[in-house]
Amino acid sequence: MRSIRRKNFTVFMLPSLIALLLVLAIPLGYSLITSFFNTNLKYQGLGDFVGLSNYASVLQDEYFIESVVTTAKFTVGVVVVEFLAGLAIALLLNNIRKGRNFFFTIIIVPMMITPIAVGLIWRLLLHANLGIVNYMLSLVGISGQAWLADSSLALKTVMFIDVWQNVPYMVLVILAGLVTLPAEPYEAAAIDGASRTQSFFRLTVPMMLPTFSVVLLLRTITALKTYDLIFVLTRGGPGTSTEVISYHIYQQAFRYLEIGKASAMSYLLLLLIIPIAFLFVRISRNRTA
Amino acid sequence: MGLTYVALTLITLFFLLPLLWILRTSLITKVEAYKIPPNWMAEVTLDNYISIFTDNPFGSYFLNSFFIALVSTLISVLLGAMSSYWICRCARHNGRLKVAILVTQMIPPVVMIIPLSLVIKSLGLDDTYFALIMAYLSFNLPYVIWMLLSHFEAIPRELDDACAVDGCTHVQAYFRVVLPLVMPGIMATAVYSFIVCWNEFMFALNLTGLNTRTIPVAIASLDTQQGVMIAELCASTIVAILPVIFLTVFIKKYLVQGLTFGSVK
Numbered sequence: 001m002r003s004i005r006r007k008n009f010t011v012f013m014l015p016s017l018i019a020l021l022l023v024l025a026i027p028l029g030y031s032l033i034t035s036f037f038n039t040n041l042k043y044q045g046l047g048d049f050v051g052l053s054n055y056a057s058v059l060q061d062e063y064f065i066e067s068v069v070t071t072a073k074f075t076v077g078v079v080v081v082e083f084l085a086g087l088a089i090a091l092l093l094n095n096i097r098k099g100r101n102f103f104f105t106i107i108i109v110p111m112m113i114t115p116i117a118v119g120l121i122w123r124l125l126l127h128a129n130l131g132i133v134n135y136m137l138s139l140v141g142i143s144g145q146a147w148l149a150d151s152s153l154a155l156k157t158v159m160f161i162d163v164w165q166n167v168p169y170m171v172l173v174i175l176a177g178l179v180t181l182p183a184e185p186y187e188a189a190a191i192d193g194a195s196r197t198q199s200f201f202r203l204t205v206p207m208m209l210p211t212f213s214v215v216l217l218l219r220t221i222t223a224l225k226t227y228d229l230i231f232v233l234t235r236g237g238p239g240t241s242t243e244v245i246s247y248h249i250y251q252q253a254f255r256y257l258e259i260g261k262a263s264a265m266s267y268l269l270l271l272l273i274i275p276i277a278f279l280f281v282r283i284s285r286n287r288t289a
Numbered sequence: 290m291g292l293t294y295v296a297l298t299l300i301t302l303f304f305l306l307p308l309l310w311i312l313r314t315s316l317i318t319k320v321e322a323y324k325i326p327p328n329w330m331a332e333v334t335l336d337n338y339i340s341i342f343t344d345n346p347f348g349s350y351f352l353n354s355f356f357i358a359l360v361s362t363l364i365s366v367l368l369g370a371m372s373s374y375w376i377c378r379c380a381r382h383n384g385r386l387k388v389a390i391l392v393t394q395m396i397p398p399v400v401m402i403i404p405l406s407l408v409i410k411s412l413g414l415d416d417t418y419f420a421l422i423m424a425y426l427s428f429n430l431p432y433v434i435w436m437l438l439s440h441f442e443a444i445p446r447e448l449d450d451a452c453a454v455d456g457c458t459h460v461q462a463y464f465r466v467v468l469p470l471v472m473p474g475i476m477a478t479a480v481y482s483f484i485v486c487w488n489e490f491m492f493a494l495n496l497t498g499l500n501t502r503t504i505p506v507a508i509a510s511l512d513t514q515q516g517v518m519i520a521e522l523c524a525s526t527i528v529a530i531l532p533v534i535f536l537t538v539f540i541k542k543y544l545v546q547g548l549t550f551g552s553v554k
Contacts, residue, residue, distance in 0.1 A: 030408065177553060
């Protein structure tokens with residue numbers, strides 16, 4: 001019996017384990033090690049062991065702190081706006097039967113396409129001189145802006161584009177939750193004379209809380225990882241006005257070749273994300289159990 | 290009711306019009322594409338599509354993307370489905386293992402690319418299909434394992450036992466009886482993994498070169514290397530997103546599960 005079990009393990013589990021060890025565990029371990037060394041790609045090898053000094057210097061680095069603040073602004077902004085807009089659109093879609101599928105099918109498209117394409121599309125639309133958006137605005141007498149080149153506007157513009165891409169995600173998941181809500185409580189509430197607002201806050205919100213927490217947590221995690229959109233739209237600029245953590249870390253590693261510091265930043269980012277991930281795991285387990 | 294439809298139409302236009310504008314720009318001549326105010330009567334032409342496939346090696350970028358996404362997905366599904374089945378049936382106290390698998394999905398790509406890039410470049414494997422296919426396993430494989438767990442759990446154990454009584458080995462039971470039953474779940478997961486690979490940018494940016502460049506890297510560099518070639522850029526963007534839109538139709542039913550790691554059904 002034992003040997004059968006072992007044989008099964010070899011056939012079913014070992015190939016995956018080896019693959020995961022090679023592409024996931026070893027790289028993560030390697031990164032952790034380099035975070036304690038002053039590894040720099042300009043020199044051969046790991047460099048010298050420096051203990052926690054990478055972490056200390058990163059936490060005092062004003063550019064890193066600034067990228068954390070930018071990421072926080074970006075994440076809070078897009079998650080809140082996307083959630084509220086997604087909820088509103090999902091409620092509208094839930095109200096209708098005829099044509100729901102038609103609207104829904106079109107609305108979810110932006111979410112599926114690569115952020116690189118999304119970024120390129122909006123760069124063309126928002127181009128200061130050649131873009132259609134500024135032209136349309138000029139027709140109604142609003143003067144166009146250098147949406148992505150103006151450091152006071154760039155972050156807001158990037159956030160707007162992210163909203164365009166990711167509201168569909170919220171619509172998709174929230175609508176999936178809404179359609180499974182039972183009808184009886186609403187009928188009972190209507191008989192008792194509850195208004196639509198009352199039944200929304202007293203019935204829909206409490207019943208939808210698990211779905212809300214899932215989308216909010218997952219979107220927060222993906223927003224914290226944002227890189228592609230920034231790469232195409234602004235490369236972190238103008239100045240450092242749109243430099244989010246992922247972009248900052250990538251630059252540290254591959255432009256300034258400071259692998260040790262970049263690894264320390266990576267682990268700090270993980271430290272930020274892992275608690276949110278565990279919160280998500282806990283909630284989703286309660287749901288499936 | 291009427292107001293709901295008006296609102297939904299406006300909202301849908303907000304999401305649709307940018308895409309239609311890019312489609313329109315991809316179908317007019319290079320000169321027309323630069324015109325502001327736009328010439329609404331511009332002639333329709335397929336020149337830009339022809340030009341990206343002839344002047345640019347865009348065809349080979351397309352094939353690179355397709356090949357890398359397909360092979361990485363196939364490996365993930367082959368290995369991942371077997372592991373998922375094993376974890377479901379044979380692993381005792383598998384709770385922690387499951388959590389670990391799910392948490393890997395939350396790791397930011399920038400955290401992975403630094404060590405992956407160092408290892409791959411020190412082995413001289415950058416600009417090979419192998420490198421990117423392996424790198425994509427780092428998120429694809431755990432994803433497949435995780436997503437298929439609930440599908441295997443839905444299949445009663447008695448079925449395996451019945452096979453054992455008939456003298457089947459575990460491997461035979463898996464391939465002949467269990468696997469066909471979870472096929473719909475496997476297909477949906479595979480299509481979703483394929484889309485994620487097709488769209489992936491950061492790993493591809495770092496690990497590909499002239500021979501293995503994928504579409505997202507190609508269109509991002511089209512934009513920087515030759516100034517803004519608006520019409521061609523739009524045509525390339527359309528080519529990059531069409532397969533995804535096409536595939537999404539097939540997995541629409543599974544999208545919610547796929548995008549929430551099964552926590553919303």
